[in-house]
Amino acid sequence: MATLDVYSMQGAKVGTVDVEDAIFKGPVNEALLYQMINLQRANKRSGTASTKTRADVYGSGKKIYKQKGTGNARHGDAQAPEFVGGGVVFGPHPRDYSQDMPKKARAKALCSALSQRFKENAIMVIDEMALAGETDAAKPCYTKRLSGALKAMDVKSALMVDSDNKVIKMAAHNMPAVKYLDVAGINVYDILKHGKLLLSKAALEKVQERLRS
Numbered sequence: 001m002a003t004l005d006v007y008s009m010q011g012a013k014v015g016t017v018d019v020e021d022a023i024f025k026g027p028v029n030e031a032l033l034y035q036m037i038n039l040q041r042a043n044k045r046s047g048t049a050s051t052k053t054r055a056d057v058y059g060s061g062k063k064i065y066k067q068k069g070t071g072n073a074r075h076g077d078a079q080a081p082e083f084v085g086g087g088v089v090f091g092p093h094p095r096d097y098s099q100d101m102p103k104k105a106r107a108k109a110l111c112s113a114l115s116q117r118f119k120e121n122a123i124m125v126i127d128e129m130a131l132a133g134e135t136d137a138a139k140p141c142y143t144k145r146l147s148g149a150l151k152a153m154d155v156k157s158a159l160m161v162d163s164d165n166k167v168i169k170m171a172a173h174n175m176p177a178v179k180y181l182d183v184a185g186i187n188v189y190d191i192l193k194h195g196k197l198l199l200s201k202a203a204l205e206k207v208q209e210r211l212r213s
Contacts, residue, residue, distance in 0.1 A: 002118065006125045006201065011152035014127050017201065023111050023211050024118045033116070033188060036109040039099040040189040051091030054079040107211055113188040114207075117197050124153065129162045129200040131171065142171035150178065157195035161186050161203045183207060 002025045006015045054077075061077045081089045101109075117123050131145040146168065150158060157177040160168055164182060172180040179190060183203040191197055199207065 004118075004123055004125045004204075006127050007153060008127050009130065009132070009149045009153075011149075011154070017125055017204065019204070020208055020212070023208055024114050024123075026111050026115045028116045028119070029108065029112045032105065032109045033112050033192070036101065036106070036113075036188045037192070039101055040187060042097045042099050045097040047095045047097050049092040050094055051088040053089075053091070054081065054087030057085065057087050059085070109188050110186070110191075111211055113191045114197075117191060122195065123197045123199065124155070125204055126162075126198055126200050129160065129165055129168055129198075131167060142167055143174045146171035146178070147175065155196045155198070158198050159190050159194040159196070160198045161207075162200040163202050163206065165200075 001018045002021050003016045004019055004024075005013055006017050008014050057079050059077065059079050061079070063076055064078050065072060065075070067074055078086065080086050114123070131142060131149065150156070158179075160172060160178065160180045161183055162168060162180070165180070169180045172178045177194075179194065181187075181190060183206045186203075186207060
C-alpha cells in the first residue's frame with residue numbers, strides 16, 4: 001500500500017498515512033484526462049456570444065440601385081455583409097457548450113489525476129488545516145498567516161482541499177496562486193492546474209471513500 005507524508009501547517013513532518021494503490025498508484029489515462037479537462041472548460045463557457053445576420057440589422061430592404069445600366073455589380077439591399085453596418089455571416093449565436101461524461105469515467109479521470117500528482121510527489125497531507133491564532137477576531141490576518149504557512153512548507157502554488165473550512169477559504173481568496181475547494185468539489189482541472197495538492201486528513205479519507213465505491 002502506498003503512503004503519503006503528513007505535515008503540520010508549520011511545514012514539519014508529523015507522520016505518514018496509508019492510501020489506496022487503486023486511487024493513488026493506478027495507471028494514468030492521459031486521453032481521459034484530456035477529455036475531462038475539455039469537458040470542464042466547455043462547461044464554464046456561458047455561450048452568450050451573439051451577432052446579427054442581415055435579417056436582424058436595421059435598415060431598408062430596398063434594392064440600392066437598379067439592376068442594369070450603372071456599371072456596378074448586381075446587388076440587393078444595404079444589409080448585405082460586405083457593407084458597413086450590414087449583417088454578419090456565420091457569426092456566433094447563443095448556444096450550449098456543455099458536455100457530459102459517465103459517472104464511472106469521471107471517477108477514473110479523478111483517479112488518474114491523483115495518480116499523476118502522486119508520481120510527481122506533488123501531494124501533501126495536512127494533519128489539521130488550521131491557522132495559528134485564527135480565533136483572534138480583532139486582527140484575523142488570515143491571508144498573511146496562510147502565506148506564511150505555505151512559505152514554511154515551500155509551496156508557491158496550491159490547491160487546498162478540506163471540509164467546510166471557512167478560515168482557509170477566506171485566506172486563499174486573496175492569493176492568486178492558491179485556491180480552496182471543499183472536498184465535494186475536488187476536480188481534475190484544478191488538481192492538475194496547481195503546483196501542489198494539499199489535502200487535510202479528513203478530506204483525504206472522504207476522497208478515498210468517494211472513489212472506493
